[in-house]
Amino acid sequence: MKISTFFYTLRQGIINVFRNKWFTLASLATISACLFIFGLAYSLLVNFQHMIKTAEEGVSITVFYDEGLPQEEIDLIGAQIGARTEVSRVVFVSADEAWAEFSAELGEAAEGITENPLVNSANHEIYLSDVSAQTQLVKYIEQIEGVRKVNQSEFTANLFTGVNSLVTYVSIGMIAILLSVSVFLISNTVTIGISVRKEEITVMKYIGATDFFVRAPFVFEGIIIGLIGSALPLVLLYYIYEVALKFLADKFAFLSNLLVTLPVWDVFTVLIPVSLAIGVGIGFFGSFFTVRKHLKV
Amino acid sequence: MAKDTKKKRKVKANSNVEKYAICLENINKSYEDGVPALTDVNLKITPGEFVFIAGETGSGKSTLIKLLLREIKADSGNINVCGYDLMRIKRRNVPKFRRNLGVVFQNFRLLKERNVYDNVAFAQRIIQKSEREIRKNVPSILSAVGLAGKYKAKPKQLSGGEQQRVALARALVNKPSILLADEPTGNLDPKNTTEIMHLLEKINENGTTVVVVTHNREIVNLMQRRVITLRKGVIVSDEEKGGYIDED
Ligand SMILES: Nc1ncnc2c1ncn2[C@@H]1O[C@H](COP(=O)(O)OP(=O)(O)O)[C@@H](O)[C@H]1O
Ligand SMILES: [Mg+2]
Numbered sequence: 008m009k010i011s012t013f014f015y016t017l018r019q020g021i022i023n024v025f026r027n028k029w030f031t032l033a034s035l036a037t038i039s040a041c042l043f044i045f046g047l048a049y050s051l052l053v054n055f056q057h058m059i060k061t062a063e064e065g066v067s068i069t070v071f072y073d074e075g076l077p078q079e080e081i082d083l084i085g086a087q088i089g090a091r092t093e094v095s096r097v098v099f100v101s102a103d104e105a106w107a108e109f110s111a112e113l114g115e116a117a118e119g120i121t122e123n124p125l126v127n128s129a130n131h132e133i134y135l136s137d138v139s140a141q142t143q144l145v146k147y148i149e150q151i152e153g154v155r156k157v158n159q160s161e162f163t164a165n166l167f168t169g170v171n172s173l174v175t176y177v178s179i180g181m182i183a184i185l186l187s188v189s190v191f192l193i194s195n196t197v198t199i200g201i202s203v204r205k206e207e208i209t210v211m212k213y214i215g216a217t218d219f220f221v222r223a224p225f226v227f228e229g230i231i232i233g234l235i236g237s238a239l240p241l242v243l244l245y246y247i248y249e250v251a252l253k254f255l256a257d258k259f260a261f262l263s264n265l266l267v268t269l270p271v272w273d274v275f276t277v278l279i280p281v282s283l284a285i286g287v288g289i290g291f292f293g294s295f296f297t298v299r300k301h302l303k304v
Numbered sequence: 305m306a307k308d309t310k311k312k313r314k315v316k317a318n319s320n321v322e323k324y325a326i327c328l329e330n331i332n333k334s335y336e337d338g339v340p341a342l343t344d345v346n347l348k349i350t351p352g353e354f355v356f357i358a359g360e361t362g363s364g365k366s367t368l369i370k371l372l373l374r375e376i377k378a379d380s381g382n383i384n385v386c387g388y389d390l391m392r393i394k395r396r397n398v399p400k401f402r403r404n405l406g407v408v409f410q411n412f413r414l415l416k417e418r419n420v421y422d423n424v425a426f427a428q429r430i431i432q433k434s435e436r437e438i439r440k441n442v443p444s445i446l447s448a449v450g451l452a453g454k455y456k457a458k459p460k461q462l463s464g465g466e467q468q469r470v471a472l473a474r475a476l477v478n479k480p481s482i483l484l485a486d487e488p489t490g491n492l493d494p495k496n497t498t499e500i501m502h503l504l505e506k507i508n509e510n511g512t513t514v515v516v517v518t519h520n521r522e523i524v525n526l527m528q529r530r531v532i533t534l535r536k537g538v539i540v541s542d543e544e545k546g547g548y549i550d551e552d
Binding site for chain 2: 009206209211212214215
C-alpha cells in the first residue's frame with residue numbers, strides 16, 4: 008500500500024465518522040460504557056488484591072498461652088503451628104517485648120509503671136500466606152492444649168474475597184453484554200455508512216478500485232470509533248481514581264493500614280494498553296466483518 | 305505478481321481473440337426471472353473503433369455494457385475484453401481488468417458533495433496515482449473536455465452537459481483503452497448532445513475504442529459510424545456507416 012493511499016482511505020474513514028453522527032455517537036457511548044465498567048472493575052480488583060496481599064503480609068493471628076506454661080511447651084506449639092502450609096511465618100513475642108511495644112503506644116500514660124503488667128502476654132504472631140484459611144486455622148489453634156486465647160485481627164479476609172468475586176462476576180457479565188451491544192452498534196454504523204455511500208462505492212468499483220481500497224475507509228471508521236471510545240473512559244477513570252484516592256486519604260485516614268491503595272500509574276500502565284486494545288479490537292472486527300458481508304466488490 | 309498474471313493471460317488467449325478489443329461469441333444472458341436479455345450475441349470490435357449500440361428500451365443494450373464491465377457474468381458463450389477472459393477471470397483480478405475501461409452513464413453518477421476537481425481526482429486516487437501526478441493529469445483532462453474554469457464547482461452548480469463532461473473526464477483520466485458510454489446524451493438537450501458526441505469522436509481519434517449505447521436516431525444517422533442494432537436481446541443488424549433502424 009502506498010502512503011498516499013493510506014492517508015486517503017484514513018481521511019475517508021474520518022469523514023465517515025462525522026457523516027453519520029448519531030450512529031457514531033451511539034457506538035461511542037456503548038464502547039465507552041463497556042470500557043468504563045471494565046476499567047472500574049479492574050481498578051477495584053487490583054486494589055482489593057493489593058489490600059489482601061498487604062493484609063497477608065501483616066499479623067492476622069495472635070496466640071496467647073495458659074498462665075505458667077513452660078517456655079519449651081510454648082516453643083513446641085509455635086513450631087507445630089509454623090509447620091502448617093497456610094502459615095508463612097511465626098514470631099515469638101516475649102512478655103517484655105509485648106510490654107515495651109505497648110508502653111511505647113501508651114506514651115506518657117505508661118510512665119511510672121515499673122513492673123510489667125503483661126506477665127502472661129508472651130505470644131506468637133502468626134503470619135499467613137493465604138488469608139482465606141484464617142478462620143479454619145483459628146479453630147485449629149484454639150483446640151491445642153495450653154492455648155489460652157487466640158486473637159484475630161478485626162480485618163476479615165473473607166469479606167474481601169467475597170466482594171472480590173462479586174465484583175468480578177458482575178463486571179464480567181456487564182462487560183459481555185456491553186461488548187456485544189457495541190459490536191452490534193459498530194456494525195450498524197458501518198452498514199448505514201455503506202448504504203449512504205452506495206453510489207460512491209458503485210462508481211469506485213467501475214473505476215477499478217480494489218477490495219482493500221473500498222473497504223479500508225469503513226474499517227478505519229470502526230477503528231477510530233473504538234479508539235475514541237476507549238480513550239474517553241480512560242481519561243474519566245483517571246480523574247475518578249485520583250479523586251477517590253484523595254477522598255480515602257482524607258476521610259478514612261484511620262483505616263489507612265487497611266485501605267492500602269495502589270498509586271494511579273500502577274493501575275493505568277496496564278489499564279491504558281488493555282483498554283485501547285479492546286476498543287480498537289471491537290472497532291476493527293465490528294467493521295471488518297460487516298464490510299466483508301456488505302461489500303462484495 | 306503482475307508478471308505472473310501476464311504470462312497466464314498470454315497462454316490462455318488465442319491469437320484470434322488478441323486482435324479484438326472486444327470479442328463476444330454465442331453470448332447468452334437471462335436474469336433471475338428467466339426472461340432472456342441477450343440471446344446468442346456475436347460481436348467483434350477492433351481497437352480504435354467507434355461503435356454505436358442502438359435499439360429500443362429493453363432491447364438489452366445496458367445488459368451488454370454490464371457484461372463488458374464484468375458487472376454481471378454471461379450464462380454461456382465466450383467473452384474477451386482487452387485480453388481478459390471474462391468467463392474465467394478471478395474475482396480479485398476484476399479491478400485490474402476494469403482499469404482498462406472508462407465508463408459514463410446517462411445519469412452522470414458524479415459524487416454530489418465533491419467538486420469537479422475532486423470528482424476527477426477520485427478516479428486517479430483509486431488507482432493509487434501519486435498526488436503529484438494527479439495535480440498534473442486532472443487539470444489537463446479537464447481542459448481537454450472544456451471545463452478548465454470550473455474546478456471548484458459542485459455538480460449541482462453545473463448544466464447537464466457540463467456534468468457529463470466531468471463524468472467523461474473522470475472516465476478518461478486513467479487513460480483507458482476502451483470507453484463505454486451507456487446513453488450518455490439521454491438527459492441532454494440537442495446542443496449538448498452534439499457537443500458530447502463531438503467530444504467522443506475526439507477521444508476516439510486519440511486512439512481510444514469507443515462504444516456508445518443510444519436510442520437517439522438523429523445522432524446515429526448524422527454520424528455515419530458502425531451501428532449494431534439490438535432487438536429483444538438479439539443483434540438484428542451490424543452495419544458499417546449505418547443508420548438507425550426503426551422497429552416495425
Ligand atoms: N436486474 C435485472 N433483473 C431482471 N431483469 C432485468 C434486469 N435488468 C434488465 N432486465 C431486463 O432485461 C431486458 C434488457 O434490459 P436492458 O439491458 O436494461 O435494456 P436496455 O438498456 O436496452 O433498455 C429487459 O427486458 C429488462 O427488463
Ligand atoms: Mg439501458
